[in-house]
Amino acid sequence: MxxxxxxxxxxxxxxxxxxxxxxxxxxxxxxxxxxxxxxxxxxxxxxxxxxxxxxxxxxxxxxxxxxxxxxxxxxxxxxxxxxxxxxxxxxQTVPVPVQLSAAGPLAPEPTPAPLRWGRRAHDLPLLLARANAEIAARNLAAVRADATLRGLAGTAEWDVQAAVAEVRRWETEEMLGSLRADQSRVEVADAVAAAVAQAEWLRLHVRELQAEEQGGQSVGAQLAHARLTLTQLDAFLEAFLPLIDADDADLPLSSPQARLDRAFFSLEVPLNPAVLRARHALKLAQWRAEAEPTAAPAVMHAQQILTAAETEARAQLEATLQSARTAQARFMPLWQQVGALEERLKVLGQRGGDPLSLARVRLDWRQARAAARVQAHLLEQATRLLEALADGSEHLQ
The missing domain is CATH 1.10.150 (DNA polymerase; domain 1)
Structure with a gap:
């Protein structure tokens, strides 16, 4: 400290x-x-x-x-x-200050009441978490207003912070779901663009093989395979080209730079929802033990639960960090490969390279970009998760 x-x-x-x-x-x-x-x-x-x-x-x-x-x-x-x-x-020792507002309906929602139980299942945990946070805030207000319970105020503040952290957890799930949907749209566009590039190269390759076959070379098997692959690609493009925005595949691919040292994310452990809930349970057990000595064993049990929650939170943090580190490590060589292929395309264009060579490099470039984008998205998901769960103090204002 x-x-x-x-x-x-x-x-x-x-x-x-x-x-x-x-x-x-x-x-x-x-x-x-x-x-x-x-x-x-x-x-x-x-x-x-x-x-x-x-x-x-x-x-x-x-x-x-x-x-x-x-x-x-x-x-x-x-x-x-x-x-x-x-x-x-x-x-670990001081809860986020809670400024209470006037009590209103539990977990107010913008949708009309008749639709409440028709909502999608994944919305319900967030509704429940918001209701629990409101209940915890009302409980804190009642504790502060009762002179005989005023000593419980600090414990009730931990209860509010734990409830708000649970709200943030479900809001984060919602945010990550939207993020993954947006990323998937771009990744599909990348896959389609790569298929377009592959089809372009295959058409040129088929023409080359046809010319070689007419010249007496034994390329029948290669030609048949190229035609089959081109047929499959055309079927794929016929189905997916109308579904994507081609401009998505040309969105800038920037090099993600993320600081991934564990120390910079130390708050993830004490502000983990499960850790906050366990800390509230410990504070409550300690408060009860002061008034009722026979309750002392419950304090030791609560401390064990808190220690286990902290251990689990550290493991979750390390797993998320490792996922981010792996994505970053895989991204960098792909990023360098994309840059090298872009330079090669530029040189070939300036020197009047043949269409088949240009198509081959353009295909390699599209495929490298698509692979790099996937790793960049995985890194973004991990870092956004780390940032989002750090604190929910805005809910307490």
Whole structure:
């Protein structure tokens, strides 16, 4: 735990206080306050917005960009890693501040009431999670209003944070579903474009083989196979060409650069929905044990459950990171291959290369682009998942 954490716990905006203290070590307190206010203004946040872990990460990224210019990349990277780990440790002890609003209907939804039970099945978990988050918030309000239960307020705050994290989990599932659908559309367009390029090359190849056969060469088997493949490709294109937007296959293929060191994603463990739920259960068991000593064994059991949840969350984090690292490692040689093929196409065009050679290189280029796009999409899915689950503080504002 870093210095200043004790003061933060007693403040109305503990993560802002933690951030001010932590940045003060590098920038001085005036510089820290200026960095926070600058981040607030750039992002259009309300001036009195209560900060959560995600907001802190955004400010840290701003400061990191400045430190790279003053102390160099290596020292700035080390600072950001250490600070992120400290933030993750802080998040284990201090829940995101909850600002309650007036109670309304549970999990209001924009669709008409008669359609409620006709909704798609995958929408229902999100509706349930939102209702549970609203119930947890109402429970916290009741605890704060009851003098005899006021000591339970901290525990109830963990309950709210766990419920909101579950909402974010299902919202993330929805986001990833939409992302995969968009990516699949582009990947199908890539496959169709590659098939078009292959069909173009095959037609030229068939003509070449026909000329060789007429010249007396024994190429009958090759010619028959080429014609069969071309027939299959034409059938494929007849079915799929009307279904895609050809421009999707020409969308820019940019080189994804992702920082995939585990330390930069330390918040994923303490803010994992299962970990937050287990931490709330532990806090509740500790509160009960204070009033009823016979309940003490339940505290040990709750601690074991929390430890198991943290272990599972770390394994999930590492699996997601490894998936991203694998996709990035597979992408880079494909990206280089695409660049080399683009250069070769340019040279062949300038030198008046024969149509068959141009068609062959164009096919290789399309296939390499399609393969690279798949890996880029896998990397984007992993990084978007890591970013989305880090915090749900906006739901608590």
């Amino acid at each position: 870093t210095s200043g954490a004790g003061h933060a716990e007693s403040g109305h905006d503990p993560y802002r206080e933690w951030l001010r203290t932590r940045l003060g070590q590098e920038l001085g307190l005036p510089g820290a306050e200026a960095a926070i206010q600058g981040a607030v203004q750039r992002r259009g946040w309300p001036a009195l917005r209560t900060l959560g872990p995600r907001d802190v990460v955004a400010v840290l990224q701003d400061v990191y960009s400045g430190l790279r210019q003053t102390i160099g990349d290596a020292r700035a990277d080390s600072w950001l890693q250490g600070t992120t780990v400290d933030l993750a440790e802080y998040a």
